[in-house]
Structure formats: C-alpha cells, structure tokens
Amino acid sequence: MMHLLTMADLQPEEITSLIVEAESFAKGAVWQPERSVYVSNLFFEPSTRTKCSFEMAERKLGLEVIQFEASASSALKGESLYDTVKTMESIGVDALVIRHPEDQYYDELKETCGISILNAGDGCGHHPTQSLLDLMTIKQEFGRFTGLKVAIVGDFRHSRVAHSNADALRRLGAEVVFSGPPEWFDENSPYEPIDRAIRTADVIMLLRIQHERHERKYRITREEYHRRYGLTPERERRMKPGSIIMHPAPVNRDVEIAGGLVECPRSRIFKQMENGVYVRMAVLKRSLSQIKGGHNVEVFAKKRALAR
Amino acid sequence: MMHLLTMADLQPEEITSLIVEAESFAKGAVWQPERSVYVSNLFFEPSTRTKCSFEMAERKLGLEVIQFEASASSALKGESLYDTVKTMESIGVDALVIRHPEDQYYDELKETCGISILNAGDGCGHHPTQSLLDLMTIKQEFGRFTGLKVAIVGDFRHSRVAHSNADALRRLGAEVVFSGPPEWFDENSPYEPIDRAIRTADVIMLLRIQHERHERKYRITREEYHRRYGLTPERERRMKPGSIIMHPAPVNRDVEIAGGLVECPRSRIFKQMENGVYVRMAVLKRSLSQIKGGHNVEVFAKKRALAR
Amino acid sequence: MMHLLTMADLQPEEITSLIVEAESFAKGAVWQPERSVYVSNLFFEPSTRTKCSFEMAERKLGLEVIQFEASASSALKGESLYDTVKTMESIGVDALVIRHPEDQYYDELKETCGISILNAGDGCGHHPTQSLLDLMTIKQEFGRFTGLKVAIVGDFRHSRVAHSNADALRRLGAEVVFSGPPEWFDENSPYEPIDRAIRTADVIMLLRIQHERHERKYRITREEYHRRYGLTPERERRMKPGSIIMHPAPVNRDVEIAGGLVECPRSRIFKQMENGVYVRMAVLKRSLSQIKGGHNVEVFAKKRALAR
Incomplete structure (x- = not known):
C-alpha cells in the first residue's frame, strides 16, 4: 500500500x-x-x-x-x-x-x-491534500515557488494546514511569514504585521478562525478581529499588484475576509x-x-x- | 443552466x-x-x-x-x-x-x-416535481384537464404544492375547489364543504395535515379532523363514479384518509x-x-x- | 419475489x-x-x-x-x-x-x-446472512459439519444469531453446546462450563456481550466477565488442536476475548x-x-x- x-x-x-x-x-x-x-x-x-x-x-x-x-x-x-x-x-x-x-x-x-x-x-x-491544492493554486498562478513571498494570516496554532504548508513552501523555495494575533504563533516563526504583509506578499493565505473557541480566551470579537487582522476592502486595495487571496473555506465572511472580497478578482478561493x-x-x-x-x-x- | x-x-x-x-x-x-x-x-x-x-x-x-x-x-x-x-x-x-x-x-x-x-x-x-407528478397522474387517468373538477382538501395554507397545483390546474383548464377546515384557506378560494366536494369532484387531492403544529392552535384532534374533514370509508362510497384519490404522502392514516383506503381501487397514492x-x-x-x-x-x- | x-x-x-x-x-x-x-x-x-x-x-x-x-x-x-x-x-x-x-x-x-x-x-x-457467513467459515475450515462440536459462548438470550446458528448447525449434523453465564441460557440447551468447552470444541463461537445492558442486572463487571467466561490467553492455549475462534464483531476487546487474540492464528474473525x-x-x-x-x-x- x-x-x-x-x-x-x-x-x-x-x-x-x-x-x-x-x-x-x-x-x-x-x-x-x-x-x-x-x-x-x-x-x-x-x-x-x-x-x-x-x-x-x-x-x-x-x-x-x-x-x-x-x-x-x-x-x-x-x-x-x-x-x-x-x-x-x-x-x-x-x-x-x-x-x-x-x-x-x-x-x-x-x-x-x-x-x-x-x-x-x-x-x-x-491535511496533505489541502496543502497540495494550495500549492497547485500558487503554481498555477506564478509558475514557480522560488522567490515568492507567502503570508499566512490567522489561527496558525489550530490550523491543520498552516504548518505543513509553511514547511512545504520553504522546501520548494518560497519565503513564508505569519501574520494575525501574535499570541497564536510559534516563537520561531517570522512575524509580520498585517499591514506590512499585504503590501509585500504575493499570496495572502487566510486561515479560518474558530472564533467560537477563541473569543472567550482572547476576548476578541468577530468585528475586532476583522478590523485588526482581517482582509478589509481597504487592505485589499493596498495589496501588491498581481498578488492573490487564498482561504481553505468555509469562510467566516466579515471576519477573516470581507464578504464582498470572497469572489473578487484577486480571490482564488473557489479555484482552490x-x-x-x-x-x-x-x-x-x-x-x-x-x-x-x-x-x-x-x-x-x-x-x-x-x-x- | x-x-x-x-x-x-x-x-x-x-x-x-x-x-x-x-x-x-x-x-x-x-x-x-x-x-x-x-x-x-x-x-x-x-x-x-x-x-x-x-x-x-x-x-x-x-x-x-x-x-x-x-x-x-x-x-x-x-x-x-x-x-x-x-x-x-x-x-x-x-x-x-x-x-x-x-x-x-x-x-x-x-x-x-x-x-x-x-x-x-x-x-x-x-415543490414543482410534486406538482408535475400530480398532473401526470391526472392526465394518465383522464387524458385531459379541461372540464375536470379537482378538490384540494386540507391544510392549504402550509402546503408546498396546493397553491402551485391549483394555479397550474386552472391554467390547464381544470376547475379547482378547496375543502377542509375553513380557517386554513385564502379568502379568494372557492370553498366547498367536504361532503359536497366528494360527490362532484373527479379528483380528491388530499393534503398532509401537520397535526403536531395545528392541534394546539385549532384545538382539533386527529379523530375529530378525520370525522369532520377526512376521507372515511363512508365518504369514499359516495365519491363520484370514476373519480380518484390522491395524496402526496407520507399519509397520516386515519386522519386525512382511513387506513383501509390508502390502497383501495380509487387510490393513486402509490401510482403518484x-x-x-x-x-x-x-x-x-x-x-x-x-x-x-x-x-x-x-x-x-x-x-x-x-x-x- | x-x-x-x-x-x-x-x-x-x-x-x-x-x-x-x-x-x-x-x-x-x-x-x-x-x-x-x-x-x-x-x-x-x-x-x-x-x-x-x-x-x-x-x-x-x-x-x-x-x-x-x-x-x-x-x-x-x-x-x-x-x-x-x-x-x-x-x-x-x-x-x-x-x-x-x-x-x-x-x-x-x-x-x-x-x-x-x-x-x-x-x-x-x-440475522440469516450472519449465520450463513459463520457456516461458510466453518465449512471452509473443516470441509464438513458432521461430527464437529461447536461451543457458542456468551449472551445467548439476546443474540440475533445464536439460536438460528445452533439450529442450522444441528440440522447440518454438528453438535452444539452453550457456555458462559448460566442465567443467559434456555433450560433446554446443553450447557458446558467454559473450561471444558474450550478443550473439546472444534469451534469456539463467541457472542458479543451487550454489557451496558447486563452489568446492572447481573452485577458482573467487564473484568469479571472476562475472567470467568472470556477467552483469555491462558484458555486459548488449552483449546483443542486445530480448533478456531469466531466472533460476529464488533468485539469488546478484553471482555469476550483478550485483545491480543483477535488476530491470533486461531482467529477467523476477519475471515468471517x-x-x-x-x-x-x-x-x-x-x-x-x-x-x-x-x-x-x-x-x-x-x-x-x-x-x-
């Protein structure tokens, strides 16, 4: 087998x-x-x-x-x-x-x-097939991994794919940074504030927030998460030219990403x-x-x- | 599409x-x-x-x-x-x-x-395919819609098919009347008491009673519903010659229709x-x-x- | 049909x-x-x-x-x-x-x-197909039913297959005895203590214990059941040469049978x-x-x- x-x-x-x-x-x-x-x-x-x-x-x-x-x-x-x-x-x-x-x-x-x-x-x-489809989507878009910068944004600690994606992307030659609430990351991960990440990354890879679990612990509401770390229309406008948005779905609209951006030209969510x-x-x-x-x-x- | x-x-x-x-x-x-x-x-x-x-x-x-x-x-x-x-x-x-x-x-x-x-x-x-199968069953039986009289009996207000069936039947040339508890009908619908409807209609189209919802509101028991508006063996004997019984199922036996009539010669319930x-x-x-x-x-x- | x-x-x-x-x-x-x-x-x-x-x-x-x-x-x-x-x-x-x-x-x-x-x-x-697969497994092993001794062990009273298996095996020429807690048997069934049954039977056919139901009634714990009536490694060593172990599954490991015996050479559980x-x-x-x-x-x- x-x-x-x-x-x-x-x-x-x-x-x-x-x-x-x-x-x-x-x-x-x-x-x-x-x-x-x-x-x-x-x-x-x-x-x-x-x-x-x-x-x-x-x-x-x-x-x-x-x-x-x-x-x-x-x-x-x-x-x-x-x-x-x-x-x-x-x-x-x-x-x-x-x-x-x-x-x-x-x-x-x-x-x-x-x-x-x-x-x-x-x-x-x-969740290896999720990682592979993420990689395929990036490959499809840019034709390569070397030299790309990927920002993974959100609940890194509880995400099935974040760690293995990061690892695979690095092995394939990409640079990976993390963004979102600092308390959700490993010590060893290169951290970048969301507003810097969106200006420089070729791929913004959003993670699903399991807010039902976190709200109580981190005392952050859906609205506050969206305002501080989410992909708002305002942030999308400042994204690097040619860069794309990814999300494993299901999406929490207006939390990780503004509802109106889910099907915007940069989004590859349904392509994924x-x-x-x-x-x-x-x-x-x-x-x-x-x-x-x-x-x-x-x-x-x-x-x-x-x-x- | x-x-x-x-x-x-x-x-x-x-x-x-x-x-x-x-x-x-x-x-x-x-x-x-x-x-x-x-x-x-x-x-x-x-x-x-x-x-x-x-x-x-x-x-x-x-x-x-x-x-x-x-x-x-x-x-x-x-x-x-x-x-x-x-x-x-x-x-x-x-x-x-x-x-x-x-x-x-x-x-x-x-x-x-x-x-x-x-x-x-x-x-x-x-529920358009339910309507279509009802129409097909009538067409199969009578070869036409024009000139037919169809009595829809029961919970008209909560029925998925009653309104669209009534509308389609009229567009196809049939006469449609409603029967059952008067409080369940629209003002504009031609109403006919059950005992008159069964003597004159070519098709008795029973609707499923969602009694769990209604009993409390209308204070009518299953037995009382059956006695006053249901298709009892006695009423079946007075149905117009050649007329048929229809029901979308699942049937509440001994409420809309006596259990023994579900598979009687007039019934098209399983044919539907x-x-x-x-x-x-x-x-x-x-x-x-x-x-x-x-x-x-x-x-x-x-x-x-x-x-x- | x-x-x-x-x-x-x-x-x-x-x-x-x-x-x-x-x-x-x-x-x-x-x-x-x-x-x-x-x-x-x-x-x-x-x-x-x-x-x-x-x-x-x-x-x-x-x-x-x-x-x-x-x-x-x-x-x-x-x-x-x-x-x-x-x-x-x-x-x-x-x-x-x-x-x-x-x-x-x-x-x-x-x-x-x-x-x-x-x-x-x-x-x-x-549960006739369970009986048939049991019979097929025995036939496969011994090529015959006549002269075989089958011991059915466990909750005879609540088992779907025990009675019909016993009946079919007898009709096909095998000898059938029952073992396990005496209070779970019919009066008319030939009863044999577990330690005698394992030494003489060609087939030990274990039944699933629905312990959640019995524990309270018979005040017998899972451990006690296993010790008194279960197939322990020690009992397995005393089984008749060439004899086999069967169980309809799902198995309660360490109740009817020691976990380590489920896939032992005598076991036909996955073969069944x-x-x-x-x-x-x-x-x-x-x-x-x-x-x-x-x-x-x-x-x-x-x-x-x-x-x-």
Missing part, C-alpha cells in the same frame, strides 16, 4: 510531480484502473468540500465508492477506528480516505493496515476548491498504482474512447 | 411536454447524456420519497450522484447555503437538487449560480410515487440538455442496446 | 448450495444481472460491517444502490416501515436489505410487499467479515433470479471479459 499521511512524507520532487499530474487531470486527462477498485470515505467530522471533493475525484477515476456514514456506524457501539479500518479492509476496500478528530490517528494504522490510507485531516495536525478535485485524483492514482499484491491486479492508465 | 424553481416558471405547453416526456420514460424510453454528468441532492429536511425518487431518476439516466449528507456537512459549522452551492459548483457538479426549510431559498442563487438548480421543496412554498421517478427524469433531462458551455459537451438522447 | 428472512426458511440443501455459490464468488466467479437492478439498504440501527458488506456485495454484482439514510428519512415524520417499504417498491427498487430494531418486523411485509426483502437483522431475532461479502452476493443472486414478472426481465449469469 501507499499511504498519504502528511506533507512531510513527500519529497519536493514528489510534490512537483503530483501537481503536474493534477494539472494534467485539470486539462482533461483520463486515467482509470483496469479492474473495479473500491474506496470508502470515513469522515468522523463534518465536511462538505473535502468529502464531496474526494468523492468527485473517485468518481472521475471510475472507482466504486462504498458509502460510510459515521453517525450510523458501529463507532456508535464503541468500535475503535482500528477495528473499523480492519473491517473495511476485510470486506475488500482497496483504499480509505479518513478524517478524524484525533491527532495522528493513523499512527496505529500505518504499519498494520494492508490498504492505502489517505489522510483527509487529523485533529489540528495534517476546483483544484482540490484534481489534486485528489493525483494522490488516489498514486496510491492505487501500488495496490496490494494479494489482489494480483494490473492497474494502469487507460485512455478511453469516451471520457467519463 | 436551466433551473426548475416553481411551477409558475413553466408555460402550459412546457408542462404538457414534460408530462409527455415522463410518460415516454414510463413506457421504457432511454435517454442518457453522452459524457459523465454529476449531480448532488442537497436535502436539508428529512425526506424519503422525494430524495430516493430523485436518486432513482438520476441513476436511470446514468448520472453520477455525489452523496451529500446535510447532517455531516459544513452547514454544521455555519456555512451558508450560498457557499455550499458554490462549493458544489466549484468541484464540478453539473446540477443540484435542493430541499431547504427556507421559503424561496433559491432567490439568492438563481442569478449567481452557474449550474442548474432543481427545487425539491422550499419551506411552505413550492411511481410517476414521480419519470417526472424527475424529464426535468433532469430538460436541465441537462442546457449544460453550461464551459464544459463544452454535447448532451443528447442516445438509445442504448441494453436499457439501464 | 424471494425473501430471505430467517435461517429456518432454508432447507439444509439450500444452505449448502448458498455456501457453494459463495465459495465460488470467493474464488472470483462473476455474475451480474442483464439489466439494471436497483437495491436499497434500509438500516434503522447503527451498523458498519453488515451495511458496508451488503453494499460491497451489491457493487460486485453490478447493482445500482439507492442510498437511504434512516436519520434523514420520513421515518422522522412518523412514517411506518410498511409505508417506507411500499414507497421504495413504488419508485422501482427491486430488492430491499433491512435492519430494524423490532423483532420480526417483516411479518407485515412478507405477503404484501412485491419485492424481495433480505433480513439484515431484526431486534433480538434473526471477508466471507460475509461472498455470502451476501449469493443471497442477492438468489433473490434477483426471481425478480417480479412485472418487470419482464431476464436475469441471468453473464461472464464478462473484465471482472468488475
């Missing part, structure tokens, strides 16, 4: 090659496994875009999606994630996409599980979602090309007369 | 042509789009028959159904319907079927959304459900024949050797 | 023939109906393995699965199971797989419903799950071979060039 658990598992050249693959899917390339391949999406937290995006990617690859509903599963009877995963493996699922509230839930699975696991988010940890499908096709293909030998099945690219 | 939001959007000739199409599907006609088409059913209220009926229609047309579970979606994190719809559009869904508790939820979507929306019920407002699938195939075909140019795809009728 | 409601409906030769069919599917045999066949899985209780296993079986047979979510269905509006089933029949579903908390829920359906019902568990009653898919393919094929005449469709085995 070939898992995808964190961005740290991927070498820079693998990242580049996954983005190239994703771009080729975006342009209409078709790849489908020769035999029926079964996948299941185990989401133990609410999700629209990641779950539907994975399902779309799976369908476009012609995979059979075995539906799994956490709220109607034996998890309710106290079944452990390990046993649920072994069950899915036993019934013949070839790969699992998993989102789970626990950090590094996959540690107990990665050695014992005989099928590929694709991490769709663990606790406050990792679109790219998400192609990135997931690429990582699914990567995992399925390594299907366990027990199945004794050739999986290879196949151009079909009719695109599905 | 080509939405279907309310019956008022459809000219009488369009209604007729959708019914003709549905009847042709009922007789086994096959139509499938040339390329893979992706749809999703966004149901923000409980539903069995409408949701499963749409999914059946979609499968019979060979569409790919991207599963969406409202109770496990980002709507739980406060995401707006607008953002959910834009997300589905971004990931490449071609059409959305939506049921939502808010009246005219589609007002903010119909201009901004680049894909087709099929309304599967909005608040106490509209059967017709629902064909009507939905017809409206899906109508929307998909207008798929947005961006996809650059020919969608056309295709007879296949093996019916799916 | 051809229902599968209880094991008692099946003659020994039918059981044998279903197991043979399942083994042939396990070896890669392919059977798919000629026309599109629609099934739906109506699960009114949480389930992972049974529901996903049925869906996997359905996909492997090339069936179209109409998704049904009990928690978002009209059952919430008080719709009866009968009306839900008639709805699914009306929209054109060919077969229904049902799990329901009520014992013998199918009594009101079996005569009136025009499509096949496959029972996936009723209350504390029956694997077999479940093939058994369900066999019973689905049995029901679909008898599709109602109204559809006028030939359903027959078809070897396809590419296995799905």
Whole structure:
C-alpha cells in the first residue's frame, strides 16, 4: 500500500510531480484502473468540500465508492477506528480516505493496515491534500515557488494546514511569514504585521478562525478581529499588484475576509476548491498504482474512447 | 443552466411536454447524456420519497450522484447555503437538487449560480416535481384537464404544492375547489364543504395535515379532523363514479384518509410515487440538455442496446 | 419475489448450495444481472460491517444502490416501515436489505410487499446472512459439519444469531453446546462450563456481550466477565488442536476475548467479515433470479471479459 499521511512524507520532487499530474487531470486527462477498485470515505467530522471533493475525484477515476456514514456506524457501539479500518479492509476496500478528530490517528494504522490510507485531516495536525491544492493554486498562478513571498494570516496554532504548508513552501523555495494575533504563533516563526504583509506578499493565505473557541480566551470579537487582522476592502486595495487571496473555506465572511472580497478578482478561493478535485485524483492514482499484491491486479492508465 | 424553481416558471405547453416526456420514460424510453454528468441532492429536511425518487431518476439516466449528507456537512459549522452551492459548483457538479426549510431559498442563487438548480421543496412554498407528478397522474387517468373538477382538501395554507397545483390546474383548464377546515384557506378560494366536494369532484387531492403544529392552535384532534374533514370509508362510497384519490404522502392514516383506503381501487397514492421517478427524469433531462458551455459537451438522447 | 428472512426458511440443501455459490464468488466467479437492478439498504440501527458488506456485495454484482439514510428519512415524520417499504417498491427498487430494531418486523411485509426483502437483522431475532457467513467459515475450515462440536459462548438470550446458528448447525449434523453465564441460557440447551468447552470444541463461537445492558442486572463487571467466561490467553492455549475462534464483531476487546487474540492464528474473525461479502452476493443472486414478472426481465449469469 501507499499511504498519504502528511506533507512531510513527500519529497519536493514528489510534490512537483503530483501537481503536474493534477494539472494534467485539470486539462482533461483520463486515467482509470483496469479492474473495479473500491474506496470508502470515513469522515468522523463534518465536511462538505473535502468529502464531496474526494468523492468527485473517485468518481472521475471510475472507482466504486462504498458509502460510510459515521453517525450510523458501529463507532456508535464503541468500535475503535482500528477495528473499523480492519473491517473495511476485510470486506475488500482497496483504499480509505479518513478524517478524524484525533491527532495522528493513523499512527496505529500505518504499519498494520494492508490498504492505502489517505489522510483527509487529523485533529489540528495534517491535511496533505489541502496543502497540495494550495500549492497547485500558487503554481498555477506564478509558475514557480522560488522567490515568492507567502503570508499566512490567522489561527496558525489550530490550523491543520498552516504548518505543513509553511514547511512545504520553504522546501520548494518560497519565503513564508505569519501574520494575525501574535499570541497564536510559534516563537520561531517570522512575524509580520498585517499591514506590512499585504503590501509585500504575493499570496495572502487566510486561515479560518474558530472564533467560537477563541473569543472567550482572547476576548476578541468577530468585528475586532476583522478590523485588526482581517482582509478589509481597504487592505485589499493596498495589496501588491498581481498578488492573490487564498482561504481553505468555509469562510467566516466579515471576519477573516470581507464578504464582498470572497469572489473578487484577486480571490482564488473557489479555484482552490476546483483544484482540490484534481489534486485528489493525483494522490488516489498514486496510491492505487501500488495496490496490494494479494489482489494480483494490473492497474494502469487507460485512455478511453469516451471520457467519463 | 436551466433551473426548475416553481411551477409558475413553466408555460402550459412546457408542462404538457414534460408530462409527455415522463410518460415516454414510463413506457421504457432511454435517454442518457453522452459524457459523465454529476449531480448532488442537497436535502436539508428529512425526506424519503422525494430524495430516493430523485436518486432513482438520476441513476436511470446514468448520472453520477455525489452523496451529500446535510447532517455531516459544513452547514454544521455555519456555512451558508450560498457557499455550499458554490462549493458544489466549484468541484464540478453539473446540477443540484435542493430541499431547504427556507421559503424561496433559491432567490439568492438563481442569478449567481452557474449550474442548474432543481427545487425539491422550499419551506411552505413550492415543490414543482410534486406538482408535475400530480398532473401526470391526472392526465394518465383522464387524458385531459379541461372540464375536470379537482378538490384540494386540507391544510392549504402550509402546503408546498396546493397553491402551485391549483394555479397550474386552472391554467390547464381544470376547475379547482378547496375543502377542509375553513380557517386554513385564502379568502379568494372557492370553498366547498367536504361532503359536497366528494360527490362532484373527479379528483380528491388530499393534503398532509401537520397535526403536531395545528392541534394546539385549532384545538382539533386527529379523530375529530378525520370525522369532520377526512376521507372515511363512508365518504369514499359516495365519491363520484370514476373519480380518484390522491395524496402526496407520507399519509397520516386515519386522519386525512382511513387506513383501509390508502390502497383501495380509487387510490393513486402509490401510482403518484411511481410517476414521480419519470417526472424527475424529464426535468433532469430538460436541465441537462442546457449544460453550461464551459464544459463544452454535447448532451443528447442516445438509445442504448441494453436499457439501464 | 424471494425473501430471505430467517435461517429456518432454508432447507439444509439450500444452505449448502448458498455456501457453494459463495465459495465460488470467493474464488472470483462473476455474475451480474442483464439489466439494471436497483437495491436499497434500509438500516434503522447503527451498523458498519453488515451495511458496508451488503453494499460491497451489491457493487460486485453490478447493482445500482439507492442510498437511504434512516436519520434523514420520513421515518422522522412518523412514517411506518410498511409505508417506507411500499414507497421504495413504488419508485422501482427491486430488492430491499433491512435492519430494524423490532423483532420480526417483516411479518407485515412478507405477503404484501412485491419485492424481495433480505433480513439484515431484526431486534433480538434473526440475522440469516450472519449465520450463513459463520457456516461458510466453518465449512471452509473443516470441509464438513458432521461430527464437529461447536461451543457458542456468551449472551445467548439476546443474540440475533445464536439460536438460528445452533439450529442450522444441528440440522447440518454438528453438535452444539452453550457456555458462559448460566442465567443467559434456555433450560433446554446443553450447557458446558467454559473450561471444558474450550478443550473439546472444534469451534469456539463467541457472542458479543451487550454489557451496558447486563452489568446492572447481573452485577458482573467487564473484568469479571472476562475472567470467568472470556477467552483469555491462558484458555486459548488449552483449546483443542486445530480448533478456531469466531466472533460476529464488533468485539469488546478484553471482555469476550483478550485483545491480543483477535488476530491470533486461531482467529477467523476477519475471515468471517471477508466471507460475509461472498455470502451476501449469493443471497442477492438468489433473490434477483426471481425478480417480479412485472418487470419482464431476464436475469441471468453473464461472464464478462473484465471482472468488475
């Protein structure tokens, strides 16, 4: 099997090659496994875009999606994630996409599980396909990472993607700075006030504020957050020419970003979602090309007369 | 895109042509789009028959159904319907079927959304495919609308379909009267007591009583409702020869209609459900024949050797 | 239609023939109906393995699965199971797989419903595909039933499968004894203390303890249950040579069985799950071979060039 658990598992050249693959899917390339391949999406937290995006990617690859509903599963009877995963493996699922509230839930699975696991988010940890779609969107825009300046703005500490994005971007040659409320950052991160960041960054990468959690602790209202750290129309006007706005969504309108800017010309927010499908096709293909030998099945690219 | 939001959007000739199409599907006609088409059913209220009926229609047309579970979606994190719809559009869904508790939820979507929306019920407002299946069932029975008398019985005020059914039936040439508790009607509606209506109408169209809501307000028990306004076996015996009974279901047995009459020879209640699938195939075909140019795809009728 | 409601409906030769069919599917045999066949899985209780296993079986047979979510269905509006089933029949579903908390829920359906019902568990009653997969696993191991001794250990009274397994095993020629807390058995059952049973049985068939229900009544803790009646590593060492361990899962680790034994060489627990898919393919094929005449469709085995 070939898992995808964190961005740290991927070498820079693998990242580049996954983005190239994703771009080729975006342009209409078709790849489908020769035999029926079964996948299941185990989401133990609410999700629209990641779950539907994975399902779309799976369908476009012609995979059979075995539906799994956490709220109607034996998890309710106290079944452990390990046993649920072994069950899915036993019934013949070839790969699992998993989102789970626990950090590094996959540690107990990665050695014992005989099928590929694709991490769709663990606790406050990792979310590699989100990172990849962010990277693809930047690549699409600028054609390179070297020399770019990316400002990540917001709740760095609780963000699944901020750390791995920052790490991957640096490995690929970009400069990364952080902005937003200073109390949310690591000591070692280069910090830049929001009004300086917007003037100099090529990419403003906003993070979702989980304000329900923070308001009490930091005593900052939605309005105050927006005024002090949010992307207001006034700040957008001072952004560097040619720079873009990104956000993993769902957006808190008028908190991280003014509602009117979500679909402004600089925004790549919906483009990110679109790219998400192609990135997931690429990582699914990567995992399925390594299907366990027990199945004794050739999986290879196949151009079909009719695109599905 | 080509939405279907309310019956008022459809000219009488369009209604007729959708019914003709549905009847042709009922007789086994096959139509499938040339390329893979992706749809999703966004149901923000409980539903069995409408949701499963749409999914059946979609499968019979060979569409790919991207599963969406409202109770496990980002709507739980406060995401707006607008953002959910834009997300589905971004990931490449071609059409959305939506049921939502808010009246005219589609007002903010119909201009901004680049894909087709099929309304599967909005608040106490509209439910055009239910209207169409009702009309198809009447047409199937009598071959015409002109000269028919249809009595709509029950909770006119809170019914999604009563108003649009009444309007469409009149536009198609039928006479429509209302019966049931007088306090539930508009001032302008021709009212007829139940015992006169059942003797003269060709169609008794019962509405579901949301008794949990009304009992307190109108202080009428289920038993009393049934006795005063319900279709009892005694009243059924006095119905006009050749007349039929309709109900959108789910039925409150022994409230709107005696339990024993649900499957009686006059009842078309399960026939309505059967017709629902064909009507939905017809409206899906109508929307998909207008798929947005961006996809650059020919969608056309295709007879296949093996019916799916 | 051809229902599968209880094991008692099946003659020994039918059981044998279903197991043979399942083994042939396990070896890669392919059977798919000629026309599109629609099934739906109506699960009114949480389930992972049974529901996903049925869906996997359905996909492997090339069936179209109409998704049904009990928690978002009209059952919430008080719709009866009968009306839900008639709805699914009306929209054109060919077969229904049902799990329901009520014992013998199918009594009101079996005569009136025009499509096949496959029972996936009723209350504390029956669960025929679980029985069949248990039997298949035993057959696979020993090649016969005659002369085998099977010890069923645990909560006999509340187990869906224990009674029907016992009955079927006896009809097929095996000896069956029961073990565990004496207060959970029928008077007429041959009882054997656990420490004698493990030394003499060819199959130790553990039952899931619903301890949340029993602890209070029988004042027995999880630890005490494990010590007195559970399969501890010490007991496993004294098991008869060549004997196997079975459990329907989900397992309560360290209650019915020590966590470390779940995947030990004697354990067939995950093998049972694997077999479940093939058994369900066999019973689905049995029901679909008898599709109602109204559809006028030939359903027959078809070897396809590419296995799905």
